[in-house]
Amino acid sequence: MDPQVHRAQRVECGARQRERVPLAALAEVGTGDDRDPLALLESQAGTRIPELVPVRYGRMATSPFAFFRGAALVMADDLARLPSTGLCTQLCGDAHLSNFGLFATPERRLAFDVNDFDETYPGPFEWDVRRLVASLAIAGRGNGFKTEQRHRITKACAAEYRETMKYQAGRGELDVWYSHLEAEAEMAGLREILDASTRKRVEKTIDKAWGRDSAHALSKLTTTGPGGQPRIVSTPPLIVPVEELFTGADAEQVHRTMMRRLIDYRSTLQPDRHYLLDRFDNVHAARKVVGVGTRCWIVLLRGPGGDPLFLQAKEAQPSVLAGYLDGSGYENRVTWAPATNSTRPWPSSRKTTPVPAPAITRYCSRRQPRAVSRPRRSSGDSGGGRKTLPSSRHRCTAVSSDPPAGAAATIG
Secondary structure (H helix, E strand, O other), X not given: XXXXXXXXXXXXXXXXXXXXXXXXXXXXXXXXXXXXXXXXXXXXXXXXXXXXXXXXXXXXXXXXXXXXXXXXXXXHHHHOOOOOOOOXXXXXXXXXXXXXXXXXXXXXXXXXXXXOOOOOEEEEHHHHHHHHHHHHHHHHHHOOOOHHHHHHHHHHHHHHHHHXXXXXXXXXXXXXXXXXXXXXXXXXXXXXXXXXXXXXXXXXXXXXXXXXXXXXXXXXXXXXXHHHOEEEOOEOOOEEEHHHHOOHHHHHHHHHHHHHHHHHXXXXXXXXXXXXXXXXXXXXXXXXXXXXXXXXXXXXXXXXXXXXXXXXXXOXXXXXXXXXXXXXXXXXXXXXXXXXXXXXXXXXXXXXXXXXXXXXXXXXXOOOOOOEEEEOOOOOOOOOOEEEEOOOXXXXXXXOOOOOOOOOOOOO
């Protein structure tokens, strides 16, 4: 929704949308005769690393919740068949409970928030709420919670969302922009209502979160190699060093690509962060399985004093929501900088010469409605057949077509 629209107009728009799509309609569960969850999952295998696809399926097969975590596309297909409020926001796209967690902010404070945006995409707000609430119900069942307990948990989640949105709607723009949850402050407020066992578990989780840094990763993931340099330990298929995957010209090409990625990453940082990053040299890289079989690398950098810095270079694929929503009004495009064979892809910050960086062009691209091609098995079909179904893409109400100022490029 256009941010310049007055609050009263937004309230009026919301009331109209509720009349068009009553709350009861949002409680519906829609399926169809053409629904084939397994075929949907198989359709994603074509863009995954072949040898990692069985690892993905194996993880998903361990429990109903594990399947749910890996089946964001399946739920998107289900949601696209249901009534939509049309009230659009930037969705997480995969807002199950395990994608919320503790992490350190740039100011070294411990925050609790969404920590996975692989599937982020503009769309109806209720898609994220439904996925979160469903994840609580499935996790509760897997942990032995009774039906009544699960109902209380899911209703409390929906109520908390509703009340938070109502509260935020009455606040000023800056208050909303800077609102956040600090884990330790929230823990202090919950101390009186948690039993001793739960309180101890939460405090232990917070303490462990403080220890999850590059130094911890260095001790966990590396060993000492030639010349005393740390090397990432090979534990296939989960972690495989680059030299075990590629040799000769292929290895050189991977190295050049990785250097370009680091340059691209640097260009997205604020200028004051450049000075810090420029002090680190590239030491080693390895492919790491992150659960979905896409290409993901961990890159070990080291400062002049031996300080480790781990970065993750993860392949960006289209959101699973993109096949069902017309929410995106613009795309990002990257033009690569010249390759380099050095271990430090950026020049020293102490030099006065301009820093070469890739040109990142942002442009607006209005997408048109189209039919959605969903995988579907027919009788006697081995699973490779596809059928084009009538479009079920949802449009969002009053979405601004202008890219936000300072929008960061997605580097895929």
